[in-house]
């Protein structure tokens with residue numbers, strides 16, 4: 019049931035704006051160029067209003083901009099001293115339970131919490147006290163989970179459940195000791211898509227592959243297409259000294275719109291493997307070694323052999339199997355080749371099942 | 372002696388049970404049979420299990436009613452039953468020394484028990500008892516003779532406000548929910564800790580209230596949400612629900628009106644946050660109990676995304692009375708803004724502890740002194756904490772205030788869950804505050820920043836102060852924390868968690884300063900700040916304190932003044948308590 023879209027007029031920091039009903043204050047503010055800081059809000063997941071950092075003033079009381087829909091005649095103030103002080107204190111509270119190790123943290127420079135600490139110039143928190151400390155580390159192969167850095171924003175829990183449909187992690191324990199973890203605090207054992215790593219605002223979730231492999235500002239980002247399957251996700255390769263040290267995906271780019279799977283995100287090491295084939299190989303003598311050849315030579319061999327088999331035994335003696343690592347276009351061409359050039363319907367694909 | 376009717380009522384609430392009520396009832400049956408009482412008096416003896424009357428410190432309470440004349444016995448133990456049967460029921464002579472005394476009378480006489488009243492009278496496991504006192508008549512009237520809007524009008528006019536939380540108008544809440552477009556709606560009874568006496572003593576009133584509410588808002592289904600651990604409450608509610616179903620009060624085509632309504636249980640665990648309405652809905656949906664942001668409010672988008680009314684069980688218990696006796700009757704009780712009665716759990720340093728129901732607006736003084744019988748041990752009243760863990764601490768000087776929503780809000784407290792703890796001059800207000808904050812910190816769900824970390828930091832600072840290492844700036848930090856938590860927390864828990872600190876700091880600033888500046892705990896409670904010493908002139912060397920000391924810190928020869936080794940002393944106060952000569956002083 020589509021709701022009729024009514025336009026709602028309101029004022030944000032003195033700026034008049036009209037937006038469709040149902041728009042949140044946060045989104046409305048964005049439209050007039052006002053960025054309201056938020057740690058738990060993420061466009062890909064449902065809202066929770068947990069971090070409280072996006073609080074704004076409406077009629078003297080504080081509401082969270084990410085959850086509150088606009089209403090007619092609303093007057094929103096996003097930057098009064100009251101709001102700014104409160105936000106500062108909320109960041110301060112979070113920092114009072116956060117390791118002060120930005121200088122060695124992989125997330126430095128990309129950390130949303132660090133950005134806010136910088137913005138509000140919080141060198142030493144006003145609030146002090148016990149910090150969560152966990153001895154146990156997660157032994158999974160892909161994701162470094164440092165729960166001391168977790169700010170309980172819940173983005174990872176939600177993207178795992180709502181977007182990936184896996185539900186590998188959730189909140190456990192209560193209050194100050196609340197903790198995001200897999201069931202019974204076992205090592206993470208999921209698909210390892212790493213969507214959680216992508217949305218984590220702090221250094222709590224990091225790809226193990228790229229820990230201490232370089233700062234992001236020392237890398238070149240190269241856009242590419244994932245070679246693993248026909249979906250053809252758009253990748254962002256982070257290259258340092260001509261080596262890929264990390265792979266991410268950007269929101270708004272390609273079919274994947276920021277999402278990746280375990281292969282695309284974590285399985286890039288083969289690119290610089292010394293074992294990679296760089297030319298076609300042909301076994302020229304029976305029992306002999308595979309020897310490097312040119313593409314022309316290799317294709318010539320394949321064509322002549324196929325032709326021979328077809329002449330001798332008919333086209334149905336030939337079958338073609340193609341790969342999910344090829345693009346859809348490649349696969350299309352392959353079946354076309356099998357049917358039109360070879361003349362058989364014996365064509366199949368590893369992702370058919 | 373010949374008589375025509377004998378009725379024996381045994382209190383079998385949770386407390387009555389714990390005090391051996393089941394055994395007492397069994398023995399009454401046994402001796403009445405053994406002495407052939409029924410043959411002798413020529414009539415049947417009626418035995419009745421009844422719910423809690425609130426005076427739990429004197430359980431087991433037993434009424435013996437002969438020809439309409441009632442005698443109440445208190446603290447009845449199994450061994451006392453035989454004599455009550457022989458002397459009183461057979462012999463006709465009540466036993467004065469076992470009878471409930473003046474405190475039982477004064478405990479009850481100032482109360483106004485419109486909803487707790489039936490709890491000590493009727494058998495909660497027998498629907499006919501409830502029907503005999505007009506039970507389900509209000510539901511029949513509502514469903515067959517009134518329109519849903521008519522019901523909502525009456526509830527609104529009565530002025531009934533929620534008994535579980537912020538005191539929102541119940542009629543208004545129902546109207547908002549009824550006004551939603553969706554066809555599916557839900558109604559939920561929030562049966563909390565303080566509602567156990569109701570659930571155990573008069574479960575049908577809750578069910579009838581839920582039924583009327585369901586009819587009014589157009590719900591097809593109601594839920595009773597209760598902690599699974601409250602076994603007796605669950606059992607009695609379940610029995611009541613089964614009986615109501617058998618009678619056709621719950622189910623299809625209720626009272627031949629075509630209205631279908633069913634009620635289902637949903638169980639919570641040991642968690643304070645499960646009582647918060649949106650966390651509760653998450654819990655019913657099978658998720659972790661973490662509150663939802665508002666708006667949308669539950670009445671617009673609640674359980675399973677549908678419009679939902681959630682009310683406290685006490686709120687629901689009032690509904691049959693309001694429909695049955697009218698809005699005017701109900702609104703004649705209480706104050707201008709707070710109508711009806713409210714149940715409080717009176718505890719702490721008063722003589723009479725228990726569950727009390729008072730008309731809204733009754734002065735706090737009257738509860739403490741008339742109903743509570745004053746301060747135990749005739750000590751001095753210091754403060755009363757009202758509203759449950761996140762209520763405010765009200766000093767003795769303000770004890771003439773009335774107990775109603777507005778007055779309590781004005782002093783920084785809440786009606787909340789109706790908790791009421793009385794403190795005397797031996798209680799340390801900082802420690803008391805620390806106690807409540809400790810609870811709230813433990814029960815915070817951890818979802819939002821200000822509550823998750825704020826309650827922890829608040830507790831740490833209070834511990835620091837009671838440990839004697841507090842600094843003056845800590846008070847600023849505590850006030851700053853209170854401001855953040857109150858204004859920016861996601862749900863009621865965080866928003867009210869600083870009430871104990873704010874109110875106690877406002878009224879007992881000197882006590883905080885004494886802890887911080889003078890390193891003294893004026894009440895002599897905080898171990899780090901108190902020293903136990905022997906006053907040599909008073910000590911006769913009896914040795915009691917030496918024997919009582921668990922740490923071997925007291926030394927001294929018999930008949931000579933003793934001494935306390937401060938290195939070994941663990942500040943437990945055992946010597947202080949045991950000394951009959953007041954020869955030990957706390958500093």
Ligand SMILES: Cc1cc2nc3c(=O)[nH]c(=O)nc-3n(C[C@H](O)[C@H](O)[C@H](O)COP(=O)(O)O)c2cc1C
Nearest residue numbers: 533534535536561563646647648682683686863864
């Ligand atoms: C932390 C917390 C715990 C609560 N616990 C209870 C409870 O045990 N029982 C209850 O009825 N309401 C409880 N409430 C209030 C409910 O959220 C809700 O306001 C109430 O059930 C509404 O019913 P009413 O309008 O009849 O008061 C709690 C609120 C908070 C914030």
